[in-house]
Amino acid sequence: GIQVEQSPPDLILQEGANSTLRCNFSDSVNNLQWFHQNPWGQLINLFYIPSGTKQNGRLSATTVATERYSLLYISSSQTTDSGVYFCAVVGNDMRFGAGTRLTVKP
Amino acid sequence: DTGVSQDPRHKITKRGQNVTFRCDPISEHNRLYWYRQTLGQGPEFLTYFQNEAQLEKSRLLSDRFSAERPKGSFSTLEIQRTEQGDSAMYLCASSLEFDRGYTFGSGTRLTVV
Numbered sequence: 635g636i637q638v639e640q641s642p643p644d645l646i647l648q649e650g651a652n653s654t655l656r657c658n659f660s661d662s663v664n665n666l667q668w669f670h671q672n673p674w675g676q677l678i679n680l681f682y683i684p685s686g687t688k689q690n691g692r693l694s695a696t697t698v699a700t701e702r703y704s705l706l707y708i709s710s711s712q713t714t715d716s717g718v719y720f721c722a723v724v725g726n727d728m729r730f731g732a733g734t735r736l737t738v739k740p
Numbered sequence: 741d742t743g744v745s746q747d748p749r750h751k752i753t754k755r756g757q758n759v760t761f762r763c764d765p766i767s768e769h770n771r772l773y774w775y776r777q778t779l780g781q782g783p784e785f786l787t788y789f790q791n792e793a794q795l796e797k798s799r800l801l802s803d804r805f806s807a808e809r810p811k812g813s814f815s816t817l818e819i820q821r822t823e824q825g826d827s828a829m830y831l832c833a834s835s836l837e838f839d840r841g842y843t844f845g846s847g848t849r850l851t852v853v
Contacts (some may be wrong), residue, residue: 645821665841667841667842668828669844670760673848674846675777675829675846676844676846676847677783677831677844677850679841679842679843679844682841720782720783722782722783722842724842726787727785727788727796728772728773728775728842729785730775730782730783730784732781732782733782
């Protein structure tokens with residue numbers, strides 16, 4: 635099956651800093667989504683982005699499908715951005731990476 | 741439509757007991773998925789349905805696990821003779837088509853004691 639690798643596994647930032655999270659995948663995909671998992675376990679959909687670039691407020695994402703990677707940018711980070719960010723790709727089904735645990739300190 | 745609903749939110753059971761979880765997908769979504777997530781890991785695929793047909797099952801889904809979606813609407817996931825290793829968050833998701841965005845429910849957290 636498709637392999638999904640996320641980096642870095644852990645990231646600690648000071649409030650206000652910017653960050654880039656990366657997702658590499660091993661094969662062509664039909665869909666790619668970025669999720670934020672909150673402390674209660676709910677997976678919040680951030681972006682549905684099989685290709686191209688999208689922006690939503692302080693967050694933006696870029697997927698380069700031909701090179702099999704996607705990037706999630708977080709600008710001016712806030713403590714509420716803390717949590718685990720997952721990249722998930724859809725071939726025949728959705729496969730998740732192991733996630734990036736982000737901690738934003740005040 | 742309030743999104744994907746899962747019930748119960750939490751379940752504590754004794755080892756050896758059977759448990760059943762329910763998922764109500766977004767009404768117009770014809771695909772429904774079950775995932776399992778253990779602490780510190782990403783969700784792992786278990787199985788999915790297109791309408792009432794179960795189209796794929798992961799090797800993670802042992803014989804003690806069974807999932808149904810009898811009328812192509814809600815789904816149930818049953819675990820028989822629970823083991824401590826079954827303790828996890830069980831997540832349900834739905835989508836309109838296979839390559840469209842997935843929406844996840846809040847999950848059912850199972851603890852086997």
